Amino acid sequence: MTETFHLELTVNGRPRSVDIVASHTLLDVLRDDVGLTGTKECCVVGECGACTVIVDGKPINSCLMLAAEADGAEVLTVEGLAPEGRLDALQQAFLDTGAAQCGFCIPGQLMSARALLQRSPHPTPEEINEALAGNLCRCAGYEQIRAAVLAAAGEVQS
């Protein structure tokens, strides 16, 4: 027997109403029910950060949150950074500094960085290291990622 749940939430500013399987995570629902595949599935134990999205202003691992827990929440995914198809300042900085290599971790890196810049518009390199400690990059592009966040600091509207 499949237990279902009626979920209402806002994703990237757009209200969504979906009937979901109660045991599905927010990551499952974003990718499979809402159809936004920018958020990546990787370790599914909250260690790699590829599935990071911003829920009610805070970055979280969407693989560790049941979708039902997000009922009524506002969710921002990587797709929400460029709603008009134009990159925002943070994404542009990642592009300019060559921060994206294979690209798989980048949606998660962007969301963690975005949340950091919202709470601390001019972060120190140490603050950036701490904010991105939960986002692994197997290409080891950490230097460029940190440079991109520093470059974007101050240009991102919170």
Added chain:
Amino acid sequence: MQAFRYLRPATVEEALGLLEEHGDKARLLAGGTDLVIELRNRWRTPEVVVDLKRIEELRPAIRVEGKRLVITAGTVMGDLERHPTVLERFPALAEAAAVVGSVQIRNRATLAGNICNGSPAADTTPPLLVYGAEMVIASRTERRRMPIDEFVIGPGKVALGPAEMVVAIELPMDRPIAAAYTRMTRRHGTDLASITLCCGVDSKGTTRLAYGSVGPRALLVMDESGVLADPKANREQKAPVLAALFAKASPSPTSMRAGPEYRVAMLPVLGARALATALERLGKTA
């Protein structure tokens, strides 16, 4: 994940009723950073998952009530690491909360969940032991307080009955203890500790040490001789006292994170560091 029903009671009474009704087929969900992994791996296969986050009484809150600091069961690590009263009065707890997982984890993981999960490596257990925290436990018939030292039993085991839940954790504010937390990990961020350690000293010269990840549960030990807290005692005098306090460490020989010899060798190193910081803090408050 195996299918389950997701329920979200509005009150503690309702949640306890669900526990009574479903028994061991129900599992409480606080932050979910441990439970969701257990569900996905089918280490736990409850029929009912009871989400506590819509219960008003448990919503994230840190408040002073009389001579206690009350931390509700819904309070997450991120709330603790930044809270002014926690930073000022219980800095070792803020330090422990600040190193749990990553920013993403700390935005979800609760203090109560960290303790109830019963991990020997839980970062927040040692500072709560040193500060003399009490668990506030609710059942349908009563509310009781239990010192955390009695509550924590062993890996995955805490003194919680099948129809009971932790609603808050309380810290006494009338027993000033200057404390510091430190840990040993392989990497910074999203790593489990190979040693967790908190050292607290008070103005009477008593030193409390709590250390975890080197045995089935975190241990609380005390030096009442005054040697460790004595600013005039030198390293040679303190070393044997510290060594005696770590005598009960029994790190697992099979853990992947660090070998038992290394952990045992590092315990007094971390202990001396945390003691130095605690004494510095005691000096500032005196």
